[in-house]
Amino acid sequence: xxxxxxxxxxxxxxxxxxxxxxxxxxxxxxxxxxxxxxxxxxxxxxxxxxxxxxxxxxxxxxxxxxxxxxxxxxxxxxxxxxxxxxxxxxxxxxxxxxxxxxxxxxxxxxxxxxxxxxxxxxxxxxxxxxxxxxxxxxxxxxxxxxxxxxxxxxxxxxxxxxxxxxxxxxxxxxxxxxxxxxxxxxxxxxxxxxxxxxxxxxxxxxxxxxxxxxxxxxxxxxxxxxxxxxxxxxxxxxxxxxxxxxxxxxxxxxxxxxxxxxxxxxxxxxxxxxxxxxxxxxxxxxxxxxxxxxxxxxxxxxxxxxxxxxxxxxxxxxxxxxxxxxxxxxxxxxxxxxxxxxxxxxxxxxxxxxx
Amino acid sequence: xxxxxxxxxxxxxxxxxxxxxxxxxxxxxxxxxxxxxxxxxxxxxxxxxxxxxxxxxxxxxxxxxxxxxxxxxxxxxxxxxxxxxxxxxxxxxxxxxxxxxxxxxxxxxxxxxxxxxxxxxxxxxxxxxxxxxxxxxxxxxxxxxx
Amino acid sequence: xxxxxxxxxxxxxxxxxxxxxxxxxxxxxxxxxxxxxxxxxxxxxxxxxxxxxxxxxxxxxxxxxxxxxxxxxxxxxxxxxxxxxxxxxxxxxxxxxxxxxxxxxxxxxxxxxxxxxxxxxxxxxxxxxxxxxxxxxxxxxxxxxxxxxxxxxxxxxxxxxxxxxxxxxxxxxxxxxxxxxxxxxxxxxxxxxxxxxxxxxxxxxxxxxxxxxxxxxxxxxxxxxxxxxxxxxxxxxxxxxxxxxxxxxxxxxxxxxxxxxxxxxxxxxxxxxxxxxxxxxxxxxxxxxxxxxxxxxxxxxxxxxxxxxxxxxxxxxxxxxxxxxxxxxxxxxxxxxxxxxxxxxxxxxxxxxxxxxxxxxxx
Numbered sequence: 001x002x003x004x005x006x007x008x009x010x011x012x013x014x015x016x017x018x019x020x021x022x023x024x025x026x027x028x029x030x031x032x033x034x035x036x037x038x039x040x041x042x043x044x045x046x047x048x049x050x051x052x053x054x055x056x057x058x059x060x061x062x063x064x065x066x067x068x069x070x071x072x073x074x075x076x077x078x079x080x081x082x083x084x085x086x087x088x089x090x091x092x093x094x095x096x097x098x099x100x101x102x103x104x105x106x107x108x109x110x111x112x113x114x115x116x117x118x119x120x121x122x123x124x125x126x127x128x129x130x131x132x133x134x135x136x137x138x139x140x141x142x143x144x145x146x147x148x149x150x151x152x153x154x155x156x157x158x159x160x161x162x163x164x165x166x167x168x169x170x171x172x173x174x175x176x177x178x179x180x181x182x183x184x185x186x187x188x189x190x191x192x193x194x195x196x197x198x199x200x201x202x203x204x205x206x207x208x209x210x211x212x213x214x215x216x217x218x219x220x221x222x223x224x225x226x227x228x229x230x231x232x233x234x235x236x237x238x239x240x241x242x243x244x245x246x247x248x249x250x251x252x253x254x255x256x257x258x259x260x261x262x263x264x265x266x267x268x269x270x271x272x273x274x275x276x277x278x279x280x281x282x283x284x285x286x287x288x289x290x291x292x293x294x295x296x297x298x299x300x301x302x303x304x305x306x307x308x309x310x311x312x313x314x315x316x317x318x319x320x321x322x323x324x325x326x327x328x329x330x331x332x333x334x335x336x337x338x339x340x341x342x343x344x345x346x347x348x349x350x351x352x353x354x355x
Numbered sequence: 356x357x358x359x360x361x362x363x364x365x366x367x368x369x370x371x372x373x374x375x376x377x378x379x380x381x382x383x384x385x386x387x388x389x390x391x392x393x394x395x396x397x398x399x400x401x402x403x404x405x406x407x408x409x410x411x412x413x414x415x416x417x418x419x420x421x422x423x424x425x426x427x428x429x430x431x432x433x434x435x436x437x438x439x440x441x442x443x444x445x446x447x448x449x450x451x452x453x454x455x456x457x458x459x460x461x462x463x464x465x466x467x468x469x470x471x472x473x474x475x476x477x478x479x480x481x482x483x484x485x486x487x488x489x490x491x492x493x494x495x496x497x498x499x500x501x
Numbered sequence: 502x503x504x505x506x507x508x509x510x511x512x513x514x515x516x517x518x519x520x521x522x523x524x525x526x527x528x529x530x531x532x533x534x535x536x537x538x539x540x541x542x543x544x545x546x547x548x549x550x551x552x553x554x555x556x557x558x559x560x561x562x563x564x565x566x567x568x569x570x571x572x573x574x575x576x577x578x579x580x581x582x583x584x585x586x587x588x589x590x591x592x593x594x595x596x597x598x599x600x601x602x603x604x605x606x607x608x609x610x611x612x613x614x615x616x617x618x619x620x621x622x623x624x625x626x627x628x629x630x631x632x633x634x635x636x637x638x639x640x641x642x643x644x645x646x647x648x649x650x651x652x653x654x655x656x657x658x659x660x661x662x663x664x665x666x667x668x669x670x671x672x673x674x675x676x677x678x679x680x681x682x683x684x685x686x687x688x689x690x691x692x693x694x695x696x697x698x699x700x701x702x703x704x705x706x707x708x709x710x711x712x713x714x715x716x717x718x719x720x721x722x723x724x725x726x727x728x729x730x731x732x733x734x735x736x737x738x739x740x741x742x743x744x745x746x747x748x749x750x751x752x753x754x755x756x757x758x759x760x761x762x763x764x765x766x767x768x769x770x771x772x773x774x775x776x777x778x779x780x781x782x783x784x785x786x787x788x789x790x791x792x793x794x795x796x797x798x799x800x801x802x803x804x805x806x807x808x809x810x811x812x813x814x815x816x817x818x819x820x821x822x823x824x825x826x827x828x829x830x831x832x833x834x835x836x837x838x839x840x841x842x843x844x845x846x847x848x849x850x851x852x853x854x855x856x857x858x859x860x861x862x863x864x
Contacts, residue, residue, distance in 0.1 A: 034619035058702030099382035102552035137661035165675035184581035245480035329473035
């Protein structure tokens with residue numbers, strides 16, 4: 001710190017800002033969950049604009065400064081394009097439920113496994129490492145494009161980026177922890193997930209990423225716990241599944257909000273669901289589908305080895321059926337269930353055929 | 356010694372769970388949910404708030420079906436018993452006896468939303484570690500099944 | 502070893518056909534063509550004293566961090582490529598464009614040192630402050646929200662352009678944006694928890710300078726962390742010293758910890774860039790010559806200085822004397838730190854320091 005003497009000099013002080021503050025007298029109180037974002041959504045600070053013209057990046061409720069630079073370039077400026085009713089809840093939940101792959105996974109419980117199982121596990125980890133790259137990159141891209149007036153929703157996406165970084169890390173660790181290594185990349189992240197990359201609308205992206213993609217990955221993580229050969233794997237997959245379920249919840253709740261507040265976009269969203277269902281649920285790229293090499297790895301793990309591949313494959317089909325059912329119910333929860341009744345979606349047929 | 360299933364048994368588990376601060380982090384952590392367990396004809400309502408299991412008690416079927424209930428975990432009594440026995444033997448659910456593993460081995464999910472809302476059923480996945488920790492805490496409760 | 506480009510099979514641990522059990526009708530024949538395809542097998546990294554950390558994984562080929570990563574896909578470093586995958590726009594593909602040796606460790610540290618504003622800040626310790634002081638802290642919190650917002654926006658802008666050859670950096674930056682979100686949350690909560698409210702937004706000259714640096718991530722880091730970030734740290738330290746209650750102490754002490762990680766990454770990256778990229782030092786000299794002027798203008802004309810003075814002086818009257826003097830000493834510290842860091846990074850600024858910053862050295 002400076003050793004120069006503090007001089008008793010009088011300085012001019014412009015305190016005009018004191019008369020230009022936002023709504024005053026706010027005294028948010030902690031609730032039973034602490035002082036959450038929900039507790040501070042009071043007065044003007046809790047008012048969400050339907051459309052925002054905040055292009056300077058000012059915090060919602062702060063006083064506007066006429067000469068402020070419009071540095072925002074925010075493409076997402078309508079509430080219906082990004083919002084979800086439980087944004088504050090999901091963000092606070094994410095904060096509470098963070099974990100460390102370094103110290104919260106009992107790595108010491110991993111012991112050598114039969115070669116075929118180790119290879120299958122390493123292939124799966126390589127795939128998940130790759131897939132989580134997408135889920136980290138793409139929401140990040142949208143954060144900078146979203147007005148800070150919707151910071152609660154932005155914060156949920158930031159938490160997702162954090163979660164995905166942790167997932168990338170934990171799967172790489174597992175692949176290198178037990179005498180194996182990384183294997184060949186899947187390429188799936190340039191297929192159906194390529195279309196997640198290409199989406200130019202947030203809801204389009206979210207439909208594909210959160211509801212379709214992450215819904216499928218959630219099921220796979222849950223399978224990981226079932227297949228796990230030791231406590232480390234079981235815990236790793238269970239914690240990843242928790243995180244993933246939160247991301248899926250974002251997608252469902254956002255779509256629900258949009259369905260209720262921008263019904264004119266329903267036909268458009270139906271088209272995104274059409275594409276997602278065609279690509280993800282039925283195509284090569286669904287690892288829990290019938291053809292991808294990762295599905296072979298899953299079958300080996302579910303069966304407990306190559307010798308029981310067919311049994312594992314049958315289990316995989318049963319789980320795939322569950323995955324399809326949950327997808328339908330999530331889309332229904334989001335307000336788009338009619339598509340499964342009016343013949344628009346082929347998922348009900350796939351579901352019935354998956355027996 | 357408490358009999359499984361019974362309100363007394365669940366309350367003993369609740370006490371063990373609430374007193375173990377190691378469960379408050381590392382992916383467990385605070386959660387908010389109202390759920391239920393159905394063991395044959397017996398129903399129990401459970402409420403998690405923050406790091407605590409706030410409430411666990413017997414409940415009626417009607418209560419389980421209330422809009423407050425996020426999801427119900429229901430499985431055959433023999434599956435429940437096998438899970439608890441496994442936990443008693445190993446100190447925590449071992450192999451295929453975790454809630455998640457049991458769930459995936461059934462044709463249909465053991466957790467369902469009484470309002471048929473998948474978003475609420477998904478809370479079973481979002482808070483899976485807490486429910487697993489809760490049942491794993493039963494390893495420290497002397498249990499009888501008779 | 503596998504042919505990395507062709508993805509040819511290695512002598513497999515298990516080859517297709519071994520150990521196959523009886524087949525069931527209707528189940529498609531597996532190919533197992535993926536088995537045995539690995540660049541390096543037999544890796545067994547063990548957890549150390551602090552668990553299994555990201556940096557521990559850098560063994561064998563998995564630890565080879567190339568100077569240039571020519572892969573335009575999402576291939577994990579060390580995984581085998583697959584021919585025919587369309588490229589993705591990962592424009593930052595050279596190590597000097599983002600690397601810092603400390604990134605992996607900082608990532609793990611960030612996870613271990615996470616905090617939760619809602620439940621860990623002792624909000625109950627807040628008690629009414631003199632009106633002028635409350636207005637000052639609220640104005641400061643408002644501006645900090647904008648600082649953090651700028652930081653997370655510029656990071657997320659660049660993050661998805663960074664290739665996966667340097668995933669440690671991407672993972673660390675994920676923690677940095679998470680920290681920024683937490684800071685926005687904590688400062689907003691502080692402003693709304695004690696009878697106050699938010700203040701007036703900044704004009705945003707430095708924010709603009711940061712957000713408009715589109716030439717490269719290194720250029721953004723120069724402004725974000727060397728200039729603005731070093732100043733922010735000086736402010737946090739002053740505010741911790743002047744905290745009125747446990748809540749503020751908690752917030753500022755934890756923000757200091759978080760921000761210190763960001764700065765460590767930033768400074769390390771800049772040093773790496775200067776030592777590994779010919780001409781980077783001169784680019785930074787040019788940028789800093791411009792940036793110092795903008796920073797100096799904001800220091801002079803912005804509201805932060807006045808708000809800090811009022812807070813440090815216990816009100817307007819004290820702000821005019823001891824408050825402003827204390828603040829100016831803090832700014833002097835910032836400038837001294839900035840010069841020392843510039844020297845260390847390899848971009849000395851003492852000789853050409855902009856007068857608008859140089860004047861603070863007397864404090």
